[in-house]
Amino acid sequence: MINWSVILNIAKTHLVTKMKSTATAALGVTFGIGAYITMISFMTGLNDMLDGLVLNQTPHIHLYNEIEPSETQPISLYDEFENSMNVVHSIRPRQIQKKIHNALPILNYLKQDKDVKGATPQLQAQIFYLSGSIELSGALIGINVMEETRLSSMGDYIVNGTPEALKNTDNGILLGSGLAEKMSLSVGDRVQISTVGGAIFPLKIVGFYQSGVATVDNSQSFANLKTVQRIMGEAQNYITDINIRLNDISLAPTLAKRLQKQFMVKATDINEANAQFETGSNIRNLITYAVSITLLIVAGFGIYNILNMLIYEKMKDIAILKAIGFSGLDVQLIFMSQAMIIGLVGGGLGLIIGYVLSRVIDNLAFETSALPTITTYPVSYNLGYYVVGLVFALLSTFVAGWLPSAKARRIDPVIIIRGT
Amino acid sequence: MEYVLETKDINKHFYKPKDFHVLKDISFAVRVGEFASIMGKSGSGKSTLLYILSTMDTEYTGELYLNHELVTGRHHNELSRMRNKHIGFVFQFHYLLSEFTVLENVMLPAKKLNEKSHTAIERDAMQKLEMLKIDYLAHQRASRISGGEKQRVAIARALINNPVILMGDEPTGNLDSHNADNVFHIFKKLKEEEGLSLLIVTHDEDFAKRTDRIIQMEDGRIIS
Numbered sequence: 031m032i033n034w035s036v037i038l039n040i041a042k043t044h045l046v047t048k049m050k051s052t053a054t055a056a057l058g059v060t061f062g063i064g065a066y067i068t069m070i071s072f073m074t075g076l077n078d079m080l081d082g083l084v085l086n087q088t089p090h091i092h093l094y095n096e097i098e099p100s101e102t103q104p105i106s107l108y109d110e111f112e113n114s115m116n117v118v119h120s121i122r123p124r125q126i127q128k129k130i131h132n133a134l135p136i137l138n139y140l141k142q143d144k145d146v147k148g149a150t151p152q153l154q155a156q157i158f159y160l161s162g163s164i165e166l167s168g169a170l171i172g173i174n175v176m177e178e179t180r181l182s183s184m185g186d187y188i189v190n191g192t193p194e195a196l197k198n199t200d201n202g203i204l205l206g207s208g209l210a211e212k213m214s215l216s217v218g219d220r221v222q223i224s225t226v227g228g229a230i231f232p233l234k235i236v237g238f239y240q241s242g243v244a245t246v247d248n249s250q251s252f253a254n255l256k257t258v259q260r261i262m263g264e265a266q267n268y269i270t271d272i273n274i275r276l277n278d279i280s281l282a283p284t285l286a287k288r289l290q291k292q293f294m295v296k297a298t299d300i301n302e303a304n305a306q307f308e309t310g311s312n313i314r315n316l317i318t319y320a321v322s323i324t325l326l327i328v329a330g331f332g333i334y335n336i337l338n339m340l341i342y343e344k345m346k347d348i349a350i351l352k353a354i355g356f357s358g359l360d361v362q363l364i365f366m367s368q369a370m371i372i373g374l375v376g377g378g379l380g381l382i383i384g385y386v387l388s389r390v391i392d393n394l395a396f397e398t399s400a401l402p403t404i405t406t407y408p409v410s411y412n413l414g415y416y417v418v419g420l421v422f423a424l425l426s427t428f429v430a431g432w433l434p435s436a437k438a439r440r441i442d443p444v445i446i447i448r449g450t
Numbered sequence: 451m452e453y454v455l456e457t458k459d460i461n462k463h464f465y466k467p468k469d470f471h472v473l474k475d476i477s478f479a480v481r482v483g484e485f486a487s488i489m490g491k492s493g494s495g496k497s498t499l500l501y502i503l504s505t506m507d508t509e510y511t512g513e514l515y516l517n518h519e520l521v522t523g524r525h526h527n528e529l530s531r532m533r534n535k536h537i538g539f540v541f542q543f544h545y546l547l548s549e550f551t552v553l554e555n556v557m558l559p560a561k562k563l564n565e566k567s568h569t570a571i572e573r574d575a576m577q578k579l580e581m582l583k584i585d586y587l588a589h590q591r592a593s594r595i596s597g598g599e600k601q602r603v604a605i606a607r608a609l610i611n612n613p614v615i616l617m618g619d620e621p622t623g624n625l626d627s628h629n630a631d632n633v634f635h636i637f638k639k640l641k642e643e644e645g646l647s648l649l650i651v652t653h654d655e656d657f658a659k660r661t662d663r664i665i666q667m668e669d670g671r672i673i674s
Contacts, residue, residue, distance in 0.1 A: 036561045040547075047549045350545045353506060354559045354607065355534020357527045444501045447541055447619070 037360060040351075041367040048340060052372060055336045058329035059376025059427060060383060063419045066322035067384020070415045072391055073318045075408035077311045083242055086183040088300055089273030090282045093130060093289060096296035100124045133269035136293055140274060145281055148181040150174055152271040153258045159251075160222040160230065161213040168209065168249035170223065172258025175204075181275040190217045191237015201257060203233040207240035208248035223261070231261050242398075326426045333372060333430035337365060341438045348438055349446035362439035369431025370424065377423025381416050453518070454615050454647045455480040460502060460512035462495075472498050473510070474670040480615065480649050485641045487658040488651045490667030496651045497619055499667070503649065504539055504617050505529045517614055534563050538608030542620040546600055546607075548593035552579070555592050556606045563611050571610075578606040582636060598629030605636060609646075616640070618650040622657055634660065 045052045099121045105111055130136065133151060140149040153172035158165040179185040179193045188204060196202045205221060215221055217235050224230045233253065241247055253261075259268055274289075276282060282299035290297040301308075341348070348361055392409040460476040463469055472495045480486050490496045501507040502514065505521055508529070514521045516536060521529070533539075546555045556575040560566060566574070579585040582602045587595055592603065601621060608616055616637075622630035634657055640646045650661070658664050666674040 033562060033564045036558070036564075043549050346545060347547050350547065351558075352530070353504070353533070353539050353541075353545075355530050355562050357530040359527070360530075360562070444507050447545070448497060448501070 032360065032363065037363050038367055040364050041371065044340065044344070044364075045368055045371060051336045051340065055333045055372045056376035056379070058332035059326075059373055059423050060380040062322070062325040062329040062426070063377050063380025063423050064383035064387065065325050066318075066422065067381060067415060067419050068387040068391070069318050069322060070315075071384070071388040071409050071411060072407070073314050074410035074412065074415075075392075077314055078410055079404065079408040081311060082183070085300065087187075087241060089182070090276045090279055090300050091274040091286045091289065092298050093136070093272040093274065093293070093295050094270060095126055095128055095130060097123045097126065128270050129264075129268045130270065130272060130293075130295055132293070133272065134267050137269075137272060140272070145276055145278065145285065147275045147277050148177060149272055149274045150177045150181060151255060151269040152273060153255055153262070153264075153268060154270050155258055155262050156226055157261075158224045158226075159209060159213065160224055165224070166209065166212065166249075168206070168251065170203075170258055170261070171250065171252050172255035173252055174255055175252070181273075187239055187241050189238045189240050195236040196252070196254065199234055199236050200254065201231075201233050202236035202253065204237050204239045204252040205235050206247045206250050207238045208244060209251065210235070210238050212248070225261060227263075229261070229263075233257075322422070326422055329376075330426040330430040333369060333427055334434060337369060337431055337434040338437075340368075341365060341434050344438075345441065345446050348441050349443035352441070352443040353447065358439040361441070362435045365435035365438050366428075366431050369427045369435065373423045373427025373431075376427075377420050380423060381419055384416075384419065452482045453479040454482045454484075454516070455503060455649065456515040456518075457503070458513040458515075460499070460510055460514065462498060462502065462507075462510040472670050473502070476512070476670075476672060478665060478672055480647055482614075482647055483641060483645045484663065485637065485648045485661045486650070486663045486665060487661040488649065488665045488667060489653070489655070489658050494667040495670045496667045500617060500619055500649070500651045504537055505533050534559055535611055536614045538605075538611070538613040538616040540601070540604050540608050540616065540618040540621040542623040546592035546603055548591070550592055551589050552584070552592055552595065552603050553588040555603060556610055559607060560610045575606070575610060578609050579603075582606050598625055598632065601625060601629065601633055602636070605633070609640070613646075615647040615649060618648070618652075620652055620654075621650060622652065622654055630654065630657065 103116075103118050103121070105116045105118060137149055137151055140146050151174060155170045155172070156167070157170045158167055175184075175193045175196045185193055189207065191204065196204055203221065203223075205215065210216070213221065215235060217237060219235050220232045221235060222230055222232050239247070239250070239252055241250075255269075256266070259266060262268070274285075276285065279300065283301060286297040286299035286302075289295070351361055351364075352358070388409050388411065391407050394407050395405065396407040397405060456479040458477050460473055461471070462473040464472050476499060488496045488500065498507070502510050505514075505516075506529075508522075508526075510522075512522070516532065521532065524532075546552075547558070550558070553572070553575055556578060557571050560571040560574065561568075576585060576588065579588055582605060584599055584602050584606070587599060587603070592600070595603070601624075605616075605621075618637075622633050625633065637648055637650070638660075641648060648661075650657075652658055664674075665672055
């Protein structure tokens with residue numbers, strides 16, 4: 031019953047003869063969608079990068095011994111006080127060793143678990159870096175460097191050196207970049223470290239570690255696990271931390287709970303450790319959407335205005351169309367299709383402009399000491415955003431077109447034709 | 451006697467700005483092939499009556515029959531279709547769609563009716579334009595032709611679906627005497643050659659006198 035070819039033909043003729051208004055309306059949508067695509071791509075790129083910055087360096091599950099007080103104090107084990115209220119003052123943490131008990135069997139067990147991509151042992155030691163008479167306190171972490179680079183993006187953060195160089199140099203050290211700057215050291219130099227006990231060891235710098243997080247880079251260095259064990263004077267099974275990487279990150283909380291029970295160690299999962307990052311990403315996304323929707327609402331008002339004016343101008347045409355047998359619905363469809371064409375063309379152009387701007391941003395130089403692997407601004411290309419953008423464009427033009435076109439539908443031809 | 455259009459006791463009120471009884475008990479009929487004109491002073495209700503007869507105005511009481519079918523009370527969409535198929539309408543101010551060519555203007559009602567192919571519609575439209583001797587204007591923009599030509603294009607458009615009745619609201623009111631005469635002769639020819647029924651509201655006494663019947667209106671009533 032609805033004759034689309036006639037309706038679209040009239041809509042097309044109106045749009046073409048009013049090229050300027052059409053272009054203005056379409057450009058409003060184009061800018062709205064273009065800005066949305068650019069912003070969301072840039073924001074998401076940034077989010078991914080920032081998340082990567084922390085999450086890639088955070089193990090999915092981290093096993094270690096926590097210094098904490100016992101949950102059950104000795105008095106509650108004593109039967110005679112069972113039904114009385116006990117008050118214990120000045121609770122002290124429980125005396126425990128820092129090393130994980132049975133660390134090597136635990137590692138072997140984890141490596142056989144099919145959910146686990148890999149597990150790496152670490153030994154965290156408090157040390158001092160010596161530079162003349164100056165002592166800088168910091169941490170030295172003993173690692174199995176090849177496993178670490180396989181499982182995390184650690185390799186990306188090693189500058190002026192390679193993981194292999196550390197592996198092949200028995201007394202090598204990957205010095206924190208902030209520390210290197212403070213002590214004016216470069217690759218190939220030797221740095222002296224001293225343990226808390228006072229023993230002094232010279233280590234050869236094979237590279238720098240630059241995570242981009244200043245507090246880390248100013249205090250933390252890496253060496254081979256065996257080297258650190260030797261420095262600390264401990265046996266080969268002395269391991270303070272186990273980092274686990276899973277094939278599926280969503281399993282982390284349940285597995286962490288199980289391991290905590292099974293091995294009597296503290297196990298934290300990645301969600302617990304980085305809850306605030308999720309919040310940050312969500313808020314940035316929220317801002318992006320709020321700005322884009324505002325832009326589209328502005329564009330929507332533009333379309334509303336132009337269609338409204340067009341309908342005032344075409345009042346007589348509308349009356350004539352109705353007089354020669356077009357129904358109210360036909361007339362509404364004529365103006366709705368104009369709005370939708372504007373939305374489709376403007377939105378499509380907006381997607382193209384958004385993509386082009388994203389490419390431009392993607393190629394802009396962005397160099398920061400905090401992020402050694404990044405040379406240009408990060409941009410994420412996700413087809414989903416383009417789909418959302420087009421849906422946005424169509425939705426806003428639909429809403430903006432609805433009111434004026436509904437008015438056109440209700441126009442009484444008799445009033446217009448009689449001129450009263 | 452065969453009627454193409456018939457009314458029974460049509461009454462209409464305007465309620466704004468205050469209650470005004472504009473049509474009072476209108477009952478009359480137009481025969482098939484009759485060329486009737488409605489005359490009356492301004493405010494006598496003749497245009498109001500015409501818009502009720504054209505099915506565009508639905509706020510009235512009484513009954514309206516077109517081709518012996520009751521029109522009153524039908525749904526808007528149905529009325530649109532009836533108007534499209536059975537009624538041709540010519541206005542005082544030519545009212546063409548100015549962005550379209552003359553040919554497109556004439557073809558529009560037939561395209562809406564959607565009963566014939568595009569080429570058949572185009573052939574019909576050219577034939578109507580030839581009949582009105584304005585076929586040379588077919589591809590001109592409607593905004594670029596003269597008033598007399600516009601009115602003939604409007605007549606061609608009113609005829610494209612071969613309606614049962616042609617209605618006109620002062621179709622010659624805005625034309626000089628030469629063009630007015632021209633339009634009258636076209637109407638006359640349509641009646642004589644095609645057997646078309648016509649109902650024309652007019653102020654022009656010369657025009658009215660030459661029609662088959664004059665329906666005289668005064669104060670909302672038909673007086674003769």
